[in-house]
Amino acid sequence: xxxxxxxxxxxxxADYEEEEIWLREQHKKGxxxxxxxxxxxxxxxxxxxxxxxxxxxxxxxxxxxxxxQIFHDxxxxxxxxxxxxxxxxxxxxxxxxxxxxxxxxDDASRVDMVNHIVKTHMLPLLVTFFACLLPxxxxxxxxxxxxxxxxxxxxxxxxxxxxxxxxxxxxxxxMLKKKYGDNR
Amino acid sequence: MxxxxxxxxxxxxxxxMDSKIRRIYVPMTESGFYILFCLQQPQHGYGISQQxxxxxxxxxxxxxxxxxxxxxKMEKDGLIAFVREEEKRKLYQITGLGAEILSLEIRRIExxxxxxxxxxxxE
Numbered sequence: 379x380x381x382x383x384x385x386x387x388x389x390x391x392a393d394y395e396e397e398e399i400w401l402r403e404q405h406k407k408g409x410x411x412x413x414x415x416x417x418x419x420x421x422x423x424x425x426x427x428x429x430x431x432x433x434x435x436x437x438x439x440x441x442x443x444x445x446x447q448i449f450h451d452x453x454x455x456x457x458x459x460x461x462x463x464x465x466x467x468x469x470x471x472x473x474x475x476x477x478x479x480x481x482x483x484d485d486a487s488r489v490d491m492v493n494h495i496v497k498t499h500m501l502p503l504l505v506t507f508f509a510c511l512l513p514x515x516x517x518x519x520x521x522x523x524x525x526x527x528x529x530x531x532x533x534x535x536x537x538x539x540x541x542x543x544x545x546x547x548x549x550x551x552x553m554l555k556k557k558y559g560d561n562r
Numbered sequence: 563m564x565x566x567x568x569x570x571x572x573x574x575x576x577x578x579m580d581s582k583i584r585r586i587y588v589p590m591t592e593s594g595f596y597i598l599f600c601l602q603q604p605q606h607g608y609g610i611s612q613q614x615x616x617x618x619x620x621x622x623x624x625x626x627x628x629x630x631x632x633x634x635k636m637e638k639d640g641l642i643a644f645v646r647e648e649e650k651r652k653l654y655q656i657t658g659l660g661a662e663i664l665s666l667e668i669r670r671i672e673x674x675x676x677x678x679x680x681x682x683x684x685e
Contacts, residue, residue, distance in 0.1 A: 435627050444607075444652045445630050451608030451651075452626040475620070481627035486591050490631055 381424035383409065388418045390543060391499050392550035394434045394463070401432040405467075414460045429470040431479040436491055438462045438498035454481070462499060485558040492555050500547060507540055580659070583639055587663045589670060593624045597632050598656060598664050601642050606651040607633055636660070 389397040401411055406429055409422035433454070437445070446456055453472050458465035466481065473479040482488045515537055518529035587594070596614045605613070607629045614622055624632075633654060636642045641660035645653045656664065676683055 433627075443650065447651055448607040448630050449626045452611070454626060475623060477623035477625070481625045483623060483625035483628045484591055484593050487593075487625070487628040487631050491627070 382412070383422050383424075385420045385422065386418055387420055390547050390550070391436075391495055392547040392554065394436070395554075398432045398434060401467075402430060405430040405432070411458065411465070411467075413458050414465075417461055430467050431470055431473070433466045433468075433479075433481045435464045435466065435481055436462050436495050436499070437464055438494065449481075452481075453478075488558040489555055492551050492558070496551060500544075500551070503540075504544070507544075511536060511540060580662075583641070583659065583663065584666065586639070587641070588666050590663075590667060592622060593628055594632055594636075595664075595667055595671075596622065597624070597629070598636065598641060598660055598667075601654055601656045601660070602664075604645045604653045604655045606648065606653050608651070 387397075387400070389400075404411065404422060405425070406427055408424055408427040410425040410430070411432075412421045412423050414420055449456055449466055454466040454468050456464060456466055468479060470479060477483060482491070511533065515530075515533040518526055518533050521529070590598070593614075596617065597610055600610045600613050607626075611624045611629055614624055633642070637644065637654065640657055641663055642654045643657050645655045647653065673683060
């Protein structure tokens with residue numbers, strides 16, 4: 379049985395480029411990603427060190443088999459799926475040119491992916507925030523039953539995490555869009 | 563034959579949709595143009611990318627994500643249509659609406675080219 383290790387990392391929905399770089403570095407060190415559990419547990423298996431490009435695509439709807447077929451034809455190995463993210467990899471030695479190691483070849487399609495993330499991931503989270511978390515927070519602050527204080531603390535922490543993530547992701551996604559040349 | 567059927571459908575759907583589609587696709591991205599151009603013959607995603615690679619001397623490599631995204635968008639907008647499946651791969655072909663958009667693009671690019679050479683334009 380080969381060696382396994384689990385690492386804990388948290389990448390937000392706006393940090394996919396960092397995640398790709400990190401996974402590539404791990405593979406260079408001889409650790410290939412097997413799967414992810416929840417958004418933060420990464421399970422690696424030891425392997426021969428190799429330069430392998432990792433790419434993440436975001437697809438909220440269930441992808442049809444033609445989607446995976448096209449990626450397969452291009453030489454991408456599909457190996458993991460986690461909350462809307464599909465994980466692909468390809469050894470650098472199999473890529474003829476630098477373009478072969480990209481899944482998006484123009485900025486228009488990169489911007490499309492960011493918009494897809496915002497529309498199907500971030501907006502639903504915002505709705506959850508205003509519809510569930512915020513009213514509960516207010517209720518627990520105003521509440522007088524014995525556990526009100528405990529709830530207030532829990533909701534405050536959740537609220538802060540949420541707020542931090544929104545600000546971080548909002549800025550980051552806007553920055554990514556700018557980088558991809560979208561000035562709208 | 564297939565594209566003829568689609569053409570009739572598009573004609574019936576009226577002019578409003580056309581102008582909206584025109585605004586989205588004229589001008590279009592280089593990848594978009596080549597994909598639509600190649601689909602004058604039935605073809606699947608990877609086949610298109612190989613053809614484009616050849617046509618551009620290896621300069622334009624359309625990524626897998628860009629290819630899939632463009633194909634599904636164009637199919638949704640009625641520029642191309644699914645024809646049949648071959649060895650688990652979906653084959654698409656241009657529709658009447660797609661052909662109209664393509665010829666608009668070609669005319670635009672021709673004019674651009676002529677102007678860039680300082681040639682006279684007679685339209």
